Amino acid sequence: VQVGLLASVAVSLTLIFHSFSDSGYFNQGAIVQMIAKSRLVSPARELDLAQFRSRLDTGATIVDARFTSDFLDGHVPGALNIPPDTSHVDRGRLLKSVGHPSTVVVYCAGPACPYAAILANRLTRDGFPSVEVFAGGWEEWSKPTSTFTSIAENK
Amino acid sequence: MKLLRRSFEIIIGLIFLASGSSKLNSSFEFLHTVTAYDLIGWHTTIAVAATLPWFELVLGGALVVGLMSEAALWLASVLTLTFVIACTSALHRKLSIPCGCFGSSEIISAGTVVRSFSIFFLTGGALILSLPHGVRNRSRVIQA
Numbered sequence: 605v606q607v608g609l610l611a612s613v614a615v616s617l618t619l620i621f622h623s624f625s626d627s628g629y630f631n632q633g634a635i636v637q638m639i640a641k642s643r644l645v646s647p648a649r650e651l652d653l654a655q656f657r658s659r660l661d662t663g664a665t666i667v668d669a670r671f672t673s674d675f676l677d678g679h680v681p682g683a684l685n686i687p688p689d690t691s692h693v694d695r696g697r698l699l700k701s702v703g704h705p706s707t708v709v710v711y712c713a714g715p716a717c718p719y720a721a722i723l724a725n726r727l728t729r730d731g732f733p734s735v736e737v738f739a740g741g742w743e744e745w746s747k748p749t750s751t752f753t754s755i756a757e758n759k
Numbered sequence: 760m761k762l763l764r765r766s767f768e769i770i771i772g773l774i775f776l777a778s779g780s781s782k783l784n785s786s787f788e789f790l791h792t793v794t795a796y797d798l799i800g801w802h803t804t805i806a807v808a809a810t811l812p813w814f815e816l817v818l819g820g821a822l823v824v825g826l827m828s829e830a831a832l833w834l835a836s837v838l839t840l841t842f843v844i845a846c847t848s849a850l851h852r853k854l855s856i857p858c859g860c861f862g863s864s865e866i867i868s869a870g871t872v873v874r875s876f877s878i879f880f881l882t883g884g885a886l887i888l889s890l891p892h893g894v895r896n897r898s899r900v901i902q903a
Contacts, residue, residue: 606830614817618810627786629809639791640801715866716857718791 635688638722648710648724649736653745656709656738664707665699667727669719670742680711680745688719695726707734714743760888765825767885771835772822774878779815781861786812792859796845814838832886839879846872 622628629636651659660666660680668675668683675685686698708727712720720737727735738745782789790808799807814834821831849856849867858867865871 606827607834610817610821610827610830610834611814614814615810617817618813621783621813622809627783629786629790629805632787635787636790636805639787639794713788714857716785716788716792716859718788 638688639718641722648721648728650739651709651736653738653740656711656740656745659707659709659736662707664709665702667708667710667723668742669710669712669723670717674713674742678746679742683711686723688722692726692730695730699727699730699732707736708732709736709738711738711741711745714741715739717741764885764888767881767888768822768825768828768832771832771878771882771885772819772824775815775819775835776823777819778861779812779819782812782815782859789859792857795854795856796849797854798845798848811838829886829889832882832889836879836882836886839875839882843872843875843879846875 622630625631660682666680666683668679668685669688670685671687671689672685675683675687679685684698684702686695690698708724710720710724710727712718720739720741724735724737786808789812790805793804793808793811794801815838818831818835818838821827822835846858846867850869850872855866858865858871860871860875
């Protein structure tokens, strides 16, 4: 009886949270669908920090797949921000500003963040020949040894 | 013995509270992590990713407060053992994915499995201590 009671409380709280919270799955169907679709496509090639630095040195286009507020708090120098909720049209417009780059590297908050892999698959589908993912993302890049650009430095 | 059991319950409760709240803070990252384990179908994945953090919070809260602690320990043992199996399976399949524990991006390793096993043993220990004295003695006789 007690196991059932605890389970009922947990399930009720789950339903309330996902129905009313901004982070709830019922309220953010588009993001849930995005994650669902990401299962069906083959993952992009992943880079470690050293490889990412070398891509940066060779002038690859770096794309930050996090939400704009996170991007404004700090990002890899020269990165272009394409947030998860960007439409196909806006994505094309943003990438037009950097021409049609031969190599694109996408990063997100960290290995657990799904947006980099999702965006990489979209860009591959859009026809970009070489799209890679920096799996460590901002979390690894912004460790004390890395140099980073903050909004304060940009000003 | 009672004090030892309460200490175990509070430690496990705090672990579950920390784990549950970190998952709620990054609910979409957690959904992605559960997806990456590639063990269950999509609808079950959503159900697990949605309910697991709340199960952890409810069980953690019950254990810290000391309410329905025996039932909470049973459920906590099942959850921890399931997690150990999922981690071992991912490790066996050489998946390089985040474990989804405590909101960090820690990639699954043998260390993750050992740590989860330790929590499982802690839960099992607390469960044995919560059994009535007679039952505990009887199980000792059976083991002998």
